[in-house]
Amino acid sequence: MRYTFLLIVLLISCTEKAPPVTFNSVTIETIYSDSLSIRAIELMGNSLAFAANKGTFGTIDLSSGKVRSNVEKYHDSLPEFRAIAHTSNDFFMLSIASPALLYKTEGNGQMKLVYKEEGEGVFYDAMTFLNDKDGIAIGDSIAGCLSVILTSDGGKTWTKVPCSQLPEAIEGEGAFAASNTNISTKGSKVWIATTSGRILYSSDKGKSWKAYQTPIRNAEPTEGIYSIDFYDEDLGFAIGGDYTSPNNAKGNKAMTLDGGKTWNLMADGIEPGYKSCVQFIPGSNGSGLVAVGFTGISYSFNMGKIWEELSDEPFYTIRFKNDSVAYAAGKNRISKLTFK
Numbered sequence: 001m002r003y004t005f006l007l008i009v010l011l012i013s014c015t016e017k018a019p020p021v022t023f024n025s026v027t028i029e030t031i032y033s034d035s036l037s038i039r040a041i042e043l044m045g046n047s048l049a050f051a052a053n054k055g056t057f058g059t060i061d062l063s064s065g066k067v068r069s070n071v072e073k074y075h076d077s078l079p080e081f082r083a084i085a086h087t088s089n090d091f092f093m094l095s096i097a098s099p100a101l102l103y104k105t106e107g108n109g110q111m112k113l114v115y116k117e118e119g120e121g122v123f124y125d126a127m128t129f130l131n132d133k134d135g136i137a138i139g140d141s142i143a144g145c146l147s148v149i150l151t152s153d154g155g156k157t158w159t160k161v162p163c164s165q166l167p168e169a170i171e172g173e174g175a176f177a178a179s180n181t182n183i184s185t186k187g188s189k190v191w192i193a194t195t196s197g198r199i200l201y202s203s204d205k206g207k208s209w210k211a212y213q214t215p216i217r218n219a220e221p222t223e224g225i226y227s228i229d230f231y232d233e234d235l236g237f238a239i240g241g242d243y244t245s246p247n248n249a250k251g252n253k254a255m256t257l258d259g260g261k262t263w264n265l266m267a268d269g270i271e272p273g274y275k276s277c278v279q280f281i282p283g284s285n286g287s288g289l290v291a292v293g294f295t296g297i298s299y300s301f302n303m304g305k306i307w308e309e310l311s312d313e314p315f316y317t318i319r320f321k322n323d324s325v326a327y328a329a330g331k332n333r334i335s336k337l338t339f340k
Contacts (some may be wrong), residue, residue: 022301023288023324023339026310030335031327032060032067038329039316040084040180044091048319048327050334051081051093057111059091060334062321072111074101082177083127085135092129092155094137096177098122102137104155115149115158122147125175126182129155130190134205138183138192140174146194150206167211170196172221176240179277179317181227184236191260193238195224199260214263216240217251227277231286234259237266237304239291241274246295249273255304266304272296276316283323290339292318292328297337310339 036052043049044059051057055078058069072079072093079095086092093111095101100122102115117124124139124147133154139147145163173196175182184191192200197218202209216238218224223242230236234257241252249271254263274293281288289300296312315330318337326337 023299023310025340026297026299027338027340028311028313028335029338030333031065032334033332034069035332037080037316037331038334039082039178040093041317041319041327041329041334042084042086042091043319043321043327044086048334049084049086049091050329051084053080054078055081057081057084057093072103074099074113083124083137083180085127085129085137087129087132087135087154089132090155092127092135094124094127096123096125100124100139102127102149102158114156117147117149117160123174123177125177126180128180128183128185130185130188130205136183136185136190136206138175141169141172145169146173146175146192146200148192148206152205161206165207166209167198167200170194170198172196173198176224176226176276178226178243181229181277181279181317182225184228184230186230186233189233189259191228191230191236193225193228193240195221197224197240199225199228199238199256199263201260212261212263214238214254215251215265216254216263217242226275227291229279230260231280235286235303236260237278237280237289238263239275239278243274243276243294246274246293253304267300267307270307271309272298272307277318279318279320279326281323282320288323290318290320290326292316292330294330297328299339 038052048060055071083094099118103111127137129135135151145166148161190202197216226240228238253266275291276293278291292315294314315328318328320326
């Protein structure tokens with residue numbers, strides 16, 4: 001009987017998850033610099049893809065540090081790219097303002113225009129793929145609903161979702177093209193964060209939608225949700241604020257435990273204030289979060305209840321490669337961040 005008890009104890013102890021590693025500092029190493037505003041990065045295997053203003057896009061080999069960059073012109077203009085995405089085979093980039101230009105890689109290494117939208121109010125903010133076939137991009141509201149375009153053929157063709165299939169937009173509702181993190185996906189589920197502090201949710205890859213209100217403050221045009229991330233299908237985090245009043249930490253951070261239906265404010269009135277991007281730390285069991293903005297880098301070890309500023313270095317967006325290494329982009333640079 002004693003041996004049976006000891007065996008049970010050993011089995012339980014072996015299956016217990018190790019506590020997540022906590023961070024006390026971050027080391028920042030610039031791996032690319034240019035006179036650009038870089039708000040969209042994506043990890044693609046051992047490469048980091050990016051797109052920016054001045055029509056500039058490219059990749060960085062994370063082993064060698066070699067940078068390959070190019071410029072995409074549209075007639076005589078240089079598009080400003082703030083959204084990128086990728087599948088196993090292709091890279092995509094999407095420009096803001098009218099005309100909205102969505103490009104896809106071709107076999108010859110060139111970029112092919114696969115979607116264009118023109119008109120008053122056209123402004124796309126973020127893009128991602130759920131898998132190698134299904135992708136989504138979102139933009140500000142036009143004619144009474146948010147702009148949502150979908151692909152189901154790996155990005156070869158894109159179709160705009162009619163307003164009849166989307167929740168009615170609040171006047172002036174859109175999304176912030178600040179970090180390409182207004183969309184989060186898990187499986188067939190999609191969450192979109194808006195300037196009105198709402199979450200638009202789809203359980204079927206964007207075919208049908210519901211809207212849920214969060215307590216994130218949104219009274220001013222510069223307020224609302226700037227970024228969301230989901231750790232799994234239930235646990236998600238939203239962050240925002242007001243970039244014109246970056247120290248105001250009231251009503252700018254919220255968490256959901258039920259897949260986005262209900263949200264509770266976290267660290268209300270306590271730093272950090274405005275941030276443009278938030279990401280869960282891989283392997284943290286949903287406890288670890290890092291948020292960045294032009295105000296610096298903040299870290300939480302307990303689901304956003306308590307935050308610590310690790311650096312005042314400014315960035316717009318961040319992506320984790322593993323549980324201690326991330327890459328961040330901002331004004332004139334892309335950097336490797338090593339958390340310790």
